[in-house]
Amino acid sequence: MTPFRNKPLDYRSAGVDIDAADDAKNRLAKLVQSTMTAGSRGAFGGFGGMFRVPDRYRAPLLVASADGVGTKIKIAIEADRHDTIGHCLVNHCTNDILVQGAVPLYFLDYVAFGKLEPAVVEGVVAGVAAGCRENLCALIGGETAEMPGVYTPPDYDLAGFITGIVEEDQVLSSVRVEEGDVLVALASDGLHTNGYSLARRIISDRLNLGVHDLFPDADGASVADVMLKVHRSYLTCLQPLLGSIHAMAHITGGGLPGNLNRALPHTLDAVVDTSTWTIPSVFRVLAEAGQVSPMEMFRAFNMGVGMVVITARENVSALISRAAACSIDAWELGSVEKGSGEVQLRGLGA
Amino acid sequence: MTPFRNKPLDYRSAGVDIDAADDAKNRLAKLVQSTMTAGSRGAFGGFGGMFRVPDRYRAPLLVASADGVGTKIKIAIEADRHDTIGHCLVNHCTNDILVQGAVPLYFLDYVAFGKLEPAVVEGVVAGVAAGCRENLCALIGGETAEMPGVYTPPDYDLAGFITGIVEEDQVLSSVRVEEGDVLVALASDGLHTNGYSLARRIISDRLNLGVHDLFPDADGASVADVMLKVHRSYLTCLQPLLGSIHAMAHITGGGLPGNLNRALPHTLDAVVDTSTWTIPSVFRVLAEAGQVSPMEMFRAFNMGVGMVVITARENVSALISRAAACSIDAWELGSVEKGSGEVQLRGLGA
Numbered sequence: 259m260t261p262f263r264n265k266p267l268d269y270r271s272a273g274v275d276i277d278a279a280d281d282a283k284n285r286l287a288k289l290v291q292s293t294m295t296a297g298s299r300g301a302f303g304g305f306g307g308m309f310r311v312p313d314r315y316r317a318p319l320l321v322a323s324a325d326g327v328g329t330k331i332k333i334a335i336e337a338d339r340h341d342t343i344g345h346c347l348v349n350h351c352t353n354d355i356l357v358q359g360a361v362p363l364y365f366l367d368y369v370a371f372g373k374l375e376p377a378v379v380e381g382v383v384a385g386v387a388a389g390c391r392e393n394l395c396a397l398i399g400g401e402t403a404e405m406p407g408v409y410t411p412p413d414y415d416l417a418g419f420i421t422g423i424v425e426e427d428q429v430l431s432s433v434r435v436e437e438g439d440v441l442v443a444l445a446s447d448g449l450h451t452n453g454y455s456l457a458r459r460i461i462s463d464r465l466n467l468g469v470h471d472l473f474p475d476a477d478g479a480s481v482a483d484v485m486l487k488v489h490r491s492y493l494t495c496l497q498p499l500l501g502s503i504h505a506m507a508h509i510t511g512g513g514l515p516g517n518l519n520r521a522l523p524h525t526l527d528a529v530v531d532t533s534t535w536t537i538p539s540v541f542r543v544l545a546e547a548g549q550v551s552p553m554e555m556f557r558a559f560n561m562g563v564g565m566v567v568i569t570a571r572e573n574v575s576a577l578i579s580r581a582a583a584c585s586i587d588a589w590e591l592g593s594v595e596k597g598s599g600e601v602q603l604r605g606l607g608a
Numbered sequence: 609m610t611p612f613r614n615k616p617l618d619y620r621s622a623g624v625d626i627d628a629a630d631d632a633k634n635r636l637a638k639l640v641q642s643t644m645t646a647g648s649r650g651a652f653g654g655f656g657g658m659f660r661v662p663d664r665y666r667a668p669l670l671v672a673s674a675d676g677v678g679t680k681i682k683i684a685i686e687a688d689r690h691d692t693i694g695h696c697l698v699n700h701c702t703n704d705i706l707v708q709g710a711v712p713l714y715f716l717d718y719v720a721f722g723k724l725e726p727a728v729v730e731g732v733v734a735g736v737a738a739g740c741r742e743n744l745c746a747l748i749g750g751e752t753a754e755m756p757g758v759y760t761p762p763d764y765d766l767a768g769f770i771t772g773i774v775e776e777d778q779v780l781s782s783v784r785v786e787e788g789d790v791l792v793a794l795a796s797d798g799l800h801t802n803g804y805s806l807a808r809r810i811i812s813d814r815l816n817l818g819v820h821d822l823f824p825d826a827d828g829a830s831v832a833d834v835m836l837k838v839h840r841s842y843l844t845c846l847q848p849l850l851g852s853i854h855a856m857a858h859i860t861g862g863g864l865p866g867n868l869n870r871a872l873p874h875t876l877d878a879v880v881d882t883s884t885w886t887i888p889s890v891f892r893v894l895a896e897a898g899q900v901s902p903m904e905m906f907r908a909f910n911m912g913v914g915m916v917v918i919t920a921r922e923n924v925s926a927l928i929s930r931a932a933a934c935s936i937d938a939w940e941l942g943s944v945e946k947g948s949g950e951v952q953l954r955g956l957g958a
Contacts, residue, residue, distance in 0.1 A: 309672065311668040319660055322657050329758065367674065370676060408679065408682065409759075
């Protein structure tokens with residue numbers, strides 16, 4: 259059986275004949291093949307990727323999300339390092355559906371160039387495939403577009419689309435959140451995929467640094483090293499605990515105040531104690547160099563918090579232990595109190 | 609019930625508060641809401657769009673596809689007419705999964721700008737929503753990205769992702785195709801979404817025409833009118849006949865030779881009689897002005913054939929009648945003969 263049989267035809271635009279594939283195309287095929295899971299179906303051939311809905315769900319709800327990597331892609335382009343942003347994208351999309359209690363089934367990507375660069379496509383797909391393997395998500399399709407006049411080489415853009423699944427009565431959301439629940443933070447690993455337009459401006463205009471220069475206070479890491487860190491996926495760590503979680507917030511554009519509110523009912527506030535953790539160095543460097551106010555920083559960046567889990571008090575220690583076992587720092591960030599669906603950031607300077 | 613309750617939060621980037629929405633945001637919300645179907649689930653809120661897998665499938669197979677509109681988007685930008693390309697995109701994606709026998713469930717879009725233009729976003733989403741309504745496909749999510757430095761205003765790009773469903777034992781593919789089967793063509797309506805880089809070059813460099821000029825032999829239609837015609841969806845027309853169809857080919861990039869081969873087993877050829885239809889005027893104008901050979905034309909453009917259906921002889925007249933009832937020209941294009949998986953174009957000049 260060759261589940262991948264006709265995939266490259268779907269996968270990397272029409273006209274690619276996998277039977278006559280050269281080395282580069284074979285490498286691409288192998289990358290895609292490395293992500294196949296039990297539900298993948300490819301033997302039929304054709305245009306669209308196929309995936310069998312798992313049998314074990316009583317009332318399966320599909321959860322889907324579309325996203326890009328924002329201007330983080332500009333760092334990849336400037337550094338000519340293309341094999342991590344695909345991983346960021348898959349992890350970002352995975353977290354976006356995880357907050358509803360869903361686990362990934364499959365992923366598709368869209369990469370558009372001014373002039374198609376096969377080596378860059380391969381790098382991007384390698385990153386996407388790595389993210390798919392990490393999250394047990396089949397890469398069942400994709401599109402590579404060449405659009406002269408829209409993108410100026412070497413610029414390109416990358417978008418991704420994930421579909422996951424959750425039992426309808428196990429969807430996580432604000433309706434499960436109760437007064438007295440605890441907010442538990444899981445640490446981010448760098449900027450993830452948000453705040454890059456601001457960060458890039460500060461780095462180039464205020465710090466006068468190029469992507470290959472050393473980033474301040476970063477133990478010898480370059481700007482590219484720091485800015486291209488892979489967006490962390492919380493799936494593997496949190497999946498075993500989903501039954502004890504009330505709601506989650508993936509901290510992306512808008513930061514804590516712009517995302518945690520989405521996990522709150524209209525009658526409760528999330529009270530965040532900003533003294534419970536040390537803001538990672540990268541954010542302190544950016545704030546200082548850019549003279550950015552704390553509130554603006556918390557709106558633009560994750561500030562060290564990649565995911566917030568809302569759960570009952572009795573589950574907190576198990577959650578923090580589980581995170582430690584996954585090598586992810588976790589801590590009590592605050593609590594859920596009577597209110598009006600607002601996020602309060604306590605202890606934030608002016 | 610407000611199935612759309614939190615959708616705009618997901619839908620048009622974080623930080624949009626629908627409760628405080630202004631008129632433009634309300635219009636966007638209404639557009640999205642206009643596409644909701646029985647499977648749509650939004651009341652839970654959160655980050656990803658949700659869709660209930662229909663109960664009526666014994667072995668549901670999800671079929672997914674990602675695509676863009678290529679450089680057709682440049683015509684939309686030059687003509688400042690943004691409300692049709694989204695429709696093209698949904699119809700394109702719908703046809704891509706229809707060839708496997710799948711019907712759409714849901715759609716997500718990705719629109720990326722150098723500088724976000726709300727009126728353009730609204731136009732694009734209006735087109736996407738129109739396509740979703742036509743194909744009974746719920747628009748359950750989307751992402752609007754602002755990426756200064758990647759896109760130069762007024763340029764932007766649009767990608768879309770569709771998920772549909774088919775019973776696993778009813779997937780259409782080359783394995784069903786038999787010697788003696790008939791190729792039935794369904795007419796395209798213009799270029800659909802392929803060949804635009806070549807067409808644009810011919811129009812600007814050889815014909816010296818701008819988007820608002822009259823297109824030759826087009827009954828007073830402008831270049832923009834001709835070039836922005838909406839990519840036709842064949843779903844509504846063909847869905848009632850899916851049980852009698854062996855395989856289909858959606859004629860996109862690569863034309864008849866580059867797509868019809870994907871519907872063939874390795875032991876059979878598709879023999880296309882190019883004298884069975886009159887090539888539409890738009891292709892004749894482009895061929896003549898660009899001095900493009902017939903073979904190159906058939907590789908770059910659909911040449912008037914938007915979809916090829918492969919079916920047994922006894923089903924042909926019912927199929928052609930059904931197409932006529934849908935106001936789509938259809939005709940016997942050729943036949944399936946012993947061979948090696950090749951597409952033969954008979955009667956093509958040099």
